[in-house]
Amino acid sequence: MTYELVIGLEIHAQLLTDTKAFCRCPNRYGEPPNTLTCPTCLGMPGALPVLNRNVVEQSALLALALNATIHPHSKFDRKNYFYPDLPKGYQISQFDEPFSSGGWQDVEGEWGMKRIRITRAHIEEDAGKSLHQDDGSTVVDMNRCGVPLVEIVTEPDFRSESEAAAFITAVRELLRYIRVCDGNMERGSLRCDVNISVRPLGQTALNERTEIKNLNSIRAVERGILCERERQIRIYESGGQVIRETLLWDEATEEIRPMRRKEGADDYRYFPEPDLVELTVSPEEIERYRDGLPELPNVRRKRYREQLHLHEEAVAVLSGDREQGDYFEALLRLGVDARTAAGWMQGEVRRALTSENRDMADFPLAPSALAELIQAVERSTISISVAKDVFRKMLTDGRSARAIIEAENLSQVSDESELRLIVERVLAENPDELAKYKSGKRNLMSFFMGQAMKATRGRANPNRLAELLQELLDTP
Amino acid sequence: MSSPIPKQNLPWWLYLKMLPSPKNLRNHPDLILEAVEQALVRARDLESLHAFVTLLDERAHRQTAAVRDGLRRGEPLPLAGWLLAVKDNIAIQDVRLTCASKILENFTSRFTATAVERLEAAGAIVIGKTNLDEFAMGSSSENTIFGAVRNPVAPDRVAGGSSGGSAVAVAADIVHGSLGSDTGGSVRLPASFCGVCGLKPTYGRVSRYGLVAYGSSLDQIGAFAHTSQGLFDLLRVMAGRDARDSSSAHEPPPDSRNQFSAIKHSLRIGIPEEYYAHGLSADVETAVRSMISKLERHGHSIVSVSLPHTKYAIPVYYILATAEASSHLARFDGARYGFRSEQATELTDVYELTRGEGFGLEVQRRIMMGTFVLSAGYFDAYYRKAQQVRRRLLEDFSRAFSKVDVLLTPTSPTTTFRLGEKLDDPLTMYLSDVLTVPANLAGIPALSVPIGNDSQGLPIGLQIIGPHFAETMILQLGTEVEGLRDGVSS
Structure with missing residues (x-):
C-alpha cells in the first residue's frame, strides 16, 4: 500500500530582545551558568512578572511577516507542570487567546510553490536547561529561564520531509531577515517539534499522530520524519495501531525513542495568568510595526527574478541574506546597474567575505565606496582587472577607490596620441613578430595586445588599444 | 488617641504600659529608640500570644538611627514615629520569610516588598514579622508551625486569620500599625476579632510585589491600626503605581493628611439584606443595627439594597x-x-x-x-x-453603588471562637469569611471598624464597603463611626 505523510510543525524561536520576557535580566547565550537570574525568573516567593514591551514588538514583526492577524487583545496563561528547570512550576504561555493567528508562508521546491497555513504564533517564556552530568546527576542552569519565545504552530499541511525542511529554512530566513531571532538550531535559539502521522493515499481522515522532539538541525528534522514514517508504516502493516506519544530524536544513533513520562502527566491545567494584565496592541501600534517591516525575502526574490532578471544563483543569495540584499539595493540606489552590482556581490564581495570568514554585516566597505569603484570601471577610468586590485587594496587599507587610483597612477590610458606612441614602439621592438603577422599569422594580435598592456602596466584602455593595433598592423 | 479595647477587658498578664503615639515620637525623636526597645521587650513578654515569628532588633535599631538622622536633616518622613509589624508572607531583604510553613522555615528573601520599602522610606520602623495561617490559608491563625495565635482580648480564643499575628501586634499595643494580606477577609476578620481597624484596599491600589501569592487575582496588602485615621496615614504612603506589579493601578495615592477629616456631607448608606441572613449572632446584629441608626440620626440616609449573588x-x-x-x-x-x-x-x-x-x-x-x-x-x-459568577457579583456591587455611596455590614457573623473549635471542620471554618469574601471577588475596598463588644466582652466589627478607589470615603466614615462609638461608651 502507498502511504501519505501528514506533518505539522511547532517552531520555537527565541527572540533577540536585550532582556528577558518578564524581568530585566539580560537575554544572552553562553554566560556562566546561573549568572543571568533574578528573583522573578527564579520564581522566588513574592516576585512578579512584568511584560517586556520589546517582546511585543518583535512578536508583532514576526506575526506580520507570517501574514498572521495580530489580536488587539490577547492574554497569558499558565501551563502547569513540574520539572527542575521550570522554577515556578508553570510556564507563562498563551493558550486560548494567542497573540496572533491565521497566517501563511509560501515554500518553494520541486513541488513548485506551496502555501503552508499557520495556525497561530503566540508568546511564551523559555525554561532553564537541565544538564545531565557524567556521574548520573543532573544540574540546572537558569540563564535561559524567561527568555522570550514565539511558538509558531502550522496546520498539518506538509506531505513530505522536504516540504517541512523547506518551511523551516524559509522561516529561519524570515526570522533573520526581520532580526527577531538568530535562527541557530544548534544552540537551540530555533527549535522544531514535528507532529507526524501516515495514512493510506486517498484517505481523507487523519490517523493518530506522534510528536518528535529534540530535532537540532534541519537534517535531523528530515531524518526524524523518515524514521518515524517507516515506524508508523511498519505498525500499520503488521496490523497494529499507532498510539499518541512524544518521541525523542537521538542525534548520535539517528533513532527515535519514546520519551519517558508518567501516565496522564500531560494535563497542563492551563488557566489565565493572574499576575499579568491582558496584552493589548492598538491598531496604531500594529501600523507602526507594519511600516517597520522590511521587504520580505519572497517579495524580493520575485522582484529580482521578474524585474531585474538576475540569474538564479544571484536571486537566491541576494534575497536570502538580508544584509547582502540591502547592500545590493544600496548599490542600485547609487546608480549601479543591477547585473553589474549582482556580479560584484557574487564575485569580489563574496570572495572577500569567504576568505575572511565574515558576515555581510561586518563588511568594511560602504556601498558608496564600492559604487565609486564600479563606476570607475563603467566610465573606463580603470579596467576590470585593475579594479579588482583596487578593491583588495580598499579592503586592506581603507582608502577610497579614487585615492588609490590617483596615488598609484592607475587610470587607464585612453589618450589616442599616447596609445599610438606605445603601439608604434611595440611594433618597432618586435620586427620578427610583425613580419609573421603580415605574412598571415593573425593570432599574433593577442601577443601585441599583451606587449602593449605590459608597456602600460595594464592601464591601457583595452578597446581603444585593440582598435589602434588593428589600424597600425593593417597599415600596409 | 485611646485604644478602642476597653482597658478593663485586658487580661491580667497583658503589659499595661502604653506605647507613645507616633505623633509624640515624631516630636521627640530621641524617644524613638526607647520606644523601639520597649516594643521589642513587650513582643517578647507577650510571646505566648504567638504574634511574632521573627523580631528584627538589629535591623530596627539601624532604621531608628536612620530616621533620627533624617529628621535632624529636616527630611519630611511623614511616618517617623510609627512602629510597625509585617505579616510573614511579605518579603523583607535578608530577613527570613516563612509564610508560617515548614517548607520555607529557613528561607531568606533577597528583596523587599514595595509596600514595606515605601513605609520605611517614609520613616516607619519595622520591629518584626508576624504569625499567620500557613501561606495565608485560614481564618483563625491556627494553621502555623509557630503555634496558634491567641487573641489578647480572650487568650483562649482565636485572633482570626489569616493575618492574626499582625492584628494582635496592634491590639496588644506592641506596635502602632501592621501589614497583613487580605485574599478573602484575612485582614478584616482578625481586625474584627481583636478589636482593631483593618483595611483591605482596592485590588491594585497597593503593589503586591513582595507579597507571597495565595490567590493573585484576589490578594491585596492591607493594614491594621487603632484608628481609621492611622490606616489612612499608612495607605497614603503604600498606595500608588508600582512598575514591578503589572496589576498595580495607575490611580494616584489618596490625598494628603490635611484633607482627611470626618465626613461633612451626608452619605447614602446601603444595607445589603443578604448580609443579615441566618447564622448572624444576635449580639453582632444588634450592635451593627444600633450603629446604623446612630449614623441615620447623624444625617446619613439608610437604603436597603440587594446583592443577590452573595x-x-x-x-x-x-x-x-x-x-x-x-x-x-x-x-x-x-x-x-x-x-x-x-x-x-x-x-x-x-x-x-x-x-x-x-x-x-x-x-x-x-x-x-x-x-x-x-x-x-x-x-x-x-x-x-466561577469566573462567570464572579462577574455577576461585581455587577451586583456596581448596581448597588449606583444607588448608594457605601455598604454597611457586619465583618463577621460571629465574634471570635475558641482555639481548636473549628479546626477539624473546614467547611464551618470557611464560612467565617462569608461576609468578607465578596469584596475580594469584586476587587473593591472594605474596612472593619470595632464598634463594641458582645455580651461576653468580645469585639464586634462593622464592615464598610466602598466602590473602587473609595478608600478615603470609607476611612472618613470609619472615623465618624469611631466617634459615635466612643461618644456612646464614654
Missing part, C-alpha cells in the same frame, strides 16, 4: 483562590530552595515527599482542591463557571 461568594472564592494557589505553590518543590525531604532520592520523590512533609494539611487540602478544579474535564464546570 450566596455564591464562598464557593466561587474557594474555587478561584485554590486554583491559583495550586499553581503559585508549585514552585515550592525542594529543587532550588527551602525545605527538601531527606528521604527523597528520585525526582518524583523530591516533589512528593518534600511537599507532603513541607506543607501543612490545610495547604495540602487547598492545593488538591485547586488542582482538581483546573483538571481537564472539570475546568468548565468549576473554574470557568
Whole structure:
C-alpha cells in the first residue's frame, strides 16, 4: 500500500530582545551558568512578572511577516507542570487567546510553490536547561529561564520531509531577515517539534499522530520524519495501531525513542495568568510595526527574478541574506546597474567575505565606496582587472577607490596620441613578430595586445588599444 | 488617641504600659529608640500570644538611627514615629520569610516588598514579622508551625486569620500599625476579632510585589491600626503605581493628611439584606443595627439594597483562590530552595515527599482542591463557571453603588471562637469569611471598624464597603463611626 505523510510543525524561536520576557535580566547565550537570574525568573516567593514591551514588538514583526492577524487583545496563561528547570512550576504561555493567528508562508521546491497555513504564533517564556552530568546527576542552569519565545504552530499541511525542511529554512530566513531571532538550531535559539502521522493515499481522515522532539538541525528534522514514517508504516502493516506519544530524536544513533513520562502527566491545567494584565496592541501600534517591516525575502526574490532578471544563483543569495540584499539595493540606489552590482556581490564581495570568514554585516566597505569603484570601471577610468586590485587594496587599507587610483597612477590610458606612441614602439621592438603577422599569422594580435598592456602596466584602455593595433598592423 | 479595647477587658498578664503615639515620637525623636526597645521587650513578654515569628532588633535599631538622622536633616518622613509589624508572607531583604510553613522555615528573601520599602522610606520602623495561617490559608491563625495565635482580648480564643499575628501586634499595643494580606477577609476578620481597624484596599491600589501569592487575582496588602485615621496615614504612603506589579493601578495615592477629616456631607448608606441572613449572632446584629441608626440620626440616609449573588461568594472564592494557589505553590518543590525531604532520592520523590512533609494539611487540602478544579474535564464546570459568577457579583456591587455611596455590614457573623473549635471542620471554618469574601471577588475596598463588644466582652466589627478607589470615603466614615462609638461608651 502507498502511504501519505501528514506533518505539522511547532517552531520555537527565541527572540533577540536585550532582556528577558518578564524581568530585566539580560537575554544572552553562553554566560556562566546561573549568572543571568533574578528573583522573578527564579520564581522566588513574592516576585512578579512584568511584560517586556520589546517582546511585543518583535512578536508583532514576526506575526506580520507570517501574514498572521495580530489580536488587539490577547492574554497569558499558565501551563502547569513540574520539572527542575521550570522554577515556578508553570510556564507563562498563551493558550486560548494567542497573540496572533491565521497566517501563511509560501515554500518553494520541486513541488513548485506551496502555501503552508499557520495556525497561530503566540508568546511564551523559555525554561532553564537541565544538564545531565557524567556521574548520573543532573544540574540546572537558569540563564535561559524567561527568555522570550514565539511558538509558531502550522496546520498539518506538509506531505513530505522536504516540504517541512523547506518551511523551516524559509522561516529561519524570515526570522533573520526581520532580526527577531538568530535562527541557530544548534544552540537551540530555533527549535522544531514535528507532529507526524501516515495514512493510506486517498484517505481523507487523519490517523493518530506522534510528536518528535529534540530535532537540532534541519537534517535531523528530515531524518526524524523518515524514521518515524517507516515506524508508523511498519505498525500499520503488521496490523497494529499507532498510539499518541512524544518521541525523542537521538542525534548520535539517528533513532527515535519514546520519551519517558508518567501516565496522564500531560494535563497542563492551563488557566489565565493572574499576575499579568491582558496584552493589548492598538491598531496604531500594529501600523507602526507594519511600516517597520522590511521587504520580505519572497517579495524580493520575485522582484529580482521578474524585474531585474538576475540569474538564479544571484536571486537566491541576494534575497536570502538580508544584509547582502540591502547592500545590493544600496548599490542600485547609487546608480549601479543591477547585473553589474549582482556580479560584484557574487564575485569580489563574496570572495572577500569567504576568505575572511565574515558576515555581510561586518563588511568594511560602504556601498558608496564600492559604487565609486564600479563606476570607475563603467566610465573606463580603470579596467576590470585593475579594479579588482583596487578593491583588495580598499579592503586592506581603507582608502577610497579614487585615492588609490590617483596615488598609484592607475587610470587607464585612453589618450589616442599616447596609445599610438606605445603601439608604434611595440611594433618597432618586435620586427620578427610583425613580419609573421603580415605574412598571415593573425593570432599574433593577442601577443601585441599583451606587449602593449605590459608597456602600460595594464592601464591601457583595452578597446581603444585593440582598435589602434588593428589600424597600425593593417597599415600596409 | 485611646485604644478602642476597653482597658478593663485586658487580661491580667497583658503589659499595661502604653506605647507613645507616633505623633509624640515624631516630636521627640530621641524617644524613638526607647520606644523601639520597649516594643521589642513587650513582643517578647507577650510571646505566648504567638504574634511574632521573627523580631528584627538589629535591623530596627539601624532604621531608628536612620530616621533620627533624617529628621535632624529636616527630611519630611511623614511616618517617623510609627512602629510597625509585617505579616510573614511579605518579603523583607535578608530577613527570613516563612509564610508560617515548614517548607520555607529557613528561607531568606533577597528583596523587599514595595509596600514595606515605601513605609520605611517614609520613616516607619519595622520591629518584626508576624504569625499567620500557613501561606495565608485560614481564618483563625491556627494553621502555623509557630503555634496558634491567641487573641489578647480572650487568650483562649482565636485572633482570626489569616493575618492574626499582625492584628494582635496592634491590639496588644506592641506596635502602632501592621501589614497583613487580605485574599478573602484575612485582614478584616482578625481586625474584627481583636478589636482593631483593618483595611483591605482596592485590588491594585497597593503593589503586591513582595507579597507571597495565595490567590493573585484576589490578594491585596492591607493594614491594621487603632484608628481609621492611622490606616489612612499608612495607605497614603503604600498606595500608588508600582512598575514591578503589572496589576498595580495607575490611580494616584489618596490625598494628603490635611484633607482627611470626618465626613461633612451626608452619605447614602446601603444595607445589603443578604448580609443579615441566618447564622448572624444576635449580639453582632444588634450592635451593627444600633450603629446604623446612630449614623441615620447623624444625617446619613439608610437604603436597603440587594446583592443577590452573595450566596455564591464562598464557593466561587474557594474555587478561584485554590486554583491559583495550586499553581503559585508549585514552585515550592525542594529543587532550588527551602525545605527538601531527606528521604527523597528520585525526582518524583523530591516533589512528593518534600511537599507532603513541607506543607501543612490545610495547604495540602487547598492545593488538591485547586488542582482538581483546573483538571481537564472539570475546568468548565468549576473554574470557568466561577469566573462567570464572579462577574455577576461585581455587577451586583456596581448596581448597588449606583444607588448608594457605601455598604454597611457586619465583618463577621460571629465574634471570635475558641482555639481548636473549628479546626477539624473546614467547611464551618470557611464560612467565617462569608461576609468578607465578596469584596475580594469584586476587587473593591472594605474596612472593619470595632464598634463594641458582645455580651461576653468580645469585639464586634462593622464592615464598610466602598466602590473602587473609595478608600478615603470609607476611612472618613470609619472615623465618624469611631466617634459615635466612643461618644456612646464614654
